[in-house]
Amino acid sequence: MLEIKNLTVGYGAINALHGISLSVAPGSIVTLIGSNGAGKTTTLKTVSGLLKPKSGEILYEGKNIAGLPPHEIVRRGLAHVPEGRMVFANLSVLENLEMGAYLVRDKKQIRAEMDAVFAAFPRLQERVQQISGTLSGGEQQMLAIGRALMGRPKFLMLDEPSLGLAPLLVAAIFAKIVEINRARGLTILLVEQNANRALEISHAGYVLETGRITLSGDSPSLRQNPQVRSAYLGG
Amino acid sequence: MTELLQQLINGLALGSILALIALGYTMVYGILRFINFAHGDVFMLGAFAGFYLAPKIATFVPLPSVAGALIIFGLSMVICAALGVLIERLAYKPLRKRPKLTVLITAIGVSLFLEYAGQFFFGASNKKFPDILPTWPVTKVLSLSVNSNQLIVLAVTLLLLLGLRFIVMKTRMGRAMRAVSFNPEAAALMGVNTDVVISFTFALGSALAAAAGILYAINYPSIDPLMGIMPGLKAFVAAVLGGIGNLPGAALGGIIIGVTETLVSGYISSTYRDAIAFAILIVILLVKPSGLLGKKEVEKV
Ligand SMILES: Nc1ncnc2c1ncn2[C@@H]1O[C@H](COP(=O)(O)OP(=O)(O)OP(=O)(O)O)[C@@H](O)[C@H]1O
Ligand SMILES: [Mg+2]
Numbered sequence: 001m002l003e004i005k006n007l008t009v010g011y012g013a014i015n016a017l018h019g020i021s022l023s024v025a026p027g028s029i030v031t032l033i034g035s036n037g038a039g040k041t042t043t044l045k046t047v048s049g050l051l052k053p054k055s056g057e058i059l060y061e062g063k064n065i066a067g068l069p070p071h072e073i074v075r076r077g078l079a080h081v082p083e084g085r086m087v088f089a090n091l092s093v094l095e096n097l098e099m100g101a102y103l104v105r106d107k108k109q110i111r112a113e114m115d116a117v118f119a120a121f122p123r124l125q126e127r128v129q130q131i132s133g134t135l136s137g138g139e140q141q142m143l144a145i146g147r148a149l150m151g152r153p154k155f156l157m158l159d160e161p162s163l164g165l166a167p168l169l170v171a172a173i174f175a176k177i178v179e180i181n182r183a184r185g186l187t188i189l190l191v192e193q194n195a196n197r198a199l200e201i202s203h204a205g206y207v208l209e210t211g212r213i214t215l216s217g218d219s220p221s222l223r224q225n226p227q228v229r230s231a232y233l234g235g
Numbered sequence: 236m237t238e239l240l241q242q243l244i245n246g247l248a249l250g251s252i253l254a255l256i257a258l259g260y261t262m263v264y265g266i267l268r269f270i271n272f273a274h275g276d277v278f279m280l281g282a283f284a285g286f287y288l289a290p291k292i293a294t295f296v297p298l299p300s301v302a303g304a305l306i307i308f309g310l311s312m313v314i315c316a317a318l319g320v321l322i323e324r325l326a327y328k329p330l331r332k333r334p335k336l337t338v339l340i341t342a343i344g345v346s347l348f349l350e351y352a353g354q355f356f357f358g359a360s361n362k363k364f365p366d367i368l369p370t371w372p373v374t375k376v377l378s379l380s381v382n383s384n385q386l387i388v389l390a391v392t393l394l395l396l397l398g399l400r401f402i403v404m405k406t407r408m409g410r411a412m413r414a415v416s417f418n419p420e421a422a423a424l425m426g427v428n429t430d431v432v433i434s435f436t437f438a439l440g441s442a443l444a445a446a447a448g449i450l451y452a453i454n455y456p457s458i459d460p461l462m463g464i465m466p467g468l469k470a471f472v473a474a475v476l477g478g479i480g481n482l483p484g485a486a487l488g489g490i491i492i493g494v495t496e497t498l499v500s501g502y503i504s505s506t507y508r509d510a511i512a513f514a515i516l517i518v519i520l521l522v523k524p525s526g527l528l529g530k531k532e533v534e535k536v
Pocket of ligand 2: 041
């Protein structure tokens with residue numbers, strides 16, 4: 001579904017990614033783990049077009065999308081839930097969801113997607129008219145995910161969805177991610193610092209360290225890997 | 236009392252025009268976080284578009300007439316909308332990633348360019364704006380003399396404000412504008428082409444400035460290429476007063492400045508009329524820099 005080849009991305013003269021390669025099979029959940037500043041967010045932003053790569057390829061459904069503007073990439077069915085959620089705090093919950101369906105012109109489809117989002121996150125339905133800036137952190141995360149689903153994507157990227165959430169809520173969000181993957185057959189690339197949970201729910205994983213992929217493999221074997229255990233799973 | 240009401244009506248008319256201009260400043264600021272100092276000159280170009288269109292329109296619709304005036308209004312708004320988009324594309328878009336100060340200085344450059352180009356093409360001397368609207372005899376309401384042009388200003392402004400409100404709050408493009416103004420990256424991730432939204436914002440603001448230009452020219456029928464400077468500055472102050480980036484704030488700010496200025500020049504001294512807006516600016520920057528309806532967030536320009 002997604003294949004990144006030799007991707008190099010920098011901010012000015014300093015490179016944040018040094019020729020990374022990774023691939024995500026259709027229907028799978030793949031996780032990208034790494035500590036602060038490893039380049040996880042940079043990777044996702046480059047895939048969704050917010051950053052332009054210096055070199056390398058990003059093959060999405062076989063076509064190179066590297067360097068295209070975000071709206072062209074989103075149009076192809078790729079959704080990105082950014083780090084820190086970035087819900088439109090000045091818009092209501094309803095308007096945020098409508099923004100998620102910005103490229104969908106069919107009113108019936110928008111209605112159906114919204115019902116599906118409300119079924120997955122009933123809390124959002126109770127708060128449709130509320131201004132999003134006043135939602136709790138957990139509700140904002142639900143809204144950010146719901147908003148991304150509104151466009152009926154084929155490929156979803158999540159940047160640290162567990163960030164700043166209480167453990168109980170983290171469990172709930174991860175359960176939702178699995179549910180979305182199973183029920184919709186949605187391919188997911190998940191960025192996490194919470195490596196334990198991420199490897200629990202994913203099929204495969206990559207470890208990113210200062211802009212380089214240092215380890216990769218299927219998730220069960222990564223969880224057994226001594227290096228991963230000591231660096232990311234607390235021993 | 237009658238005198239006061241009279242001054243209020245005059246002030247409202249002036250304030251409405253400032254409000255229409257102020258909206259353009261505040262919309263562009265909301266999206267791009269910079270002050271488009273060339274905006275006052277788009278107001279001037281709106282008046283000149285009307286000036287040059289009038290004789291052409293008069294060849295097939297007799298002037299003054301409501302129909303003719305509507306055509307002139309509409310065409311001037313469209314012309315200025317296109318000019319606004321062009322200015323953004325040519326002057327500001329290439330600087331999108333540069334420091335705001337660079338863009339700000341460019342905006343001042345664009346403003347000077349439009350003023351001198353105006354003097355070159357239109358001539359520097361004042362021109363009499365043609366009568367495009369039939370005027371009714373001054374009506375006496377409760378011993379107030381209300382001139383029909385003032386009523387037109389108020390009515391047109393109200394209609395445009397309602398139209399703008401509808402576009403911003405109820406349409407897909409308006410929602411995209413609000414999303415981009417909050418967070419352009421997140422909006423892009425929704426599939427919004429931010430360049431299109433920016434162009435649309437310039438078009439909308441410039442069309443309102445053009446309408447203001449014609450309303451101004453109908454009321455004060457002498458126009459010249461530098462006529463945009465003062466109203467432009469005052470409207471900028473109005474936008475800051477209301478809270479830059481805030482649409483109702485800009486409208487409110489315009490009305491407050493127009494009314495205050497008219498009252499001061501009517502009751503105290505007309506010598507100071509142009510100083511009022513700037514006195515208000517100094518006070519607001521000291522007391523409440525975020526403006527009357529603005530958010531706490533203070534952005535350095
Ligand atoms: N806008 C920017 N300008 C300059 N350098 C940046 C910028 N954004 C990120 N970087 C640098 O790029 C590197 C990778 O950052 P990135 O945000 O991708 O890390 P991350 O893995 O997402 O970290 P975290 O877990 O803290 O979110 C870091 O060294 C960071 O300092
Ligand atoms: Mg990050």
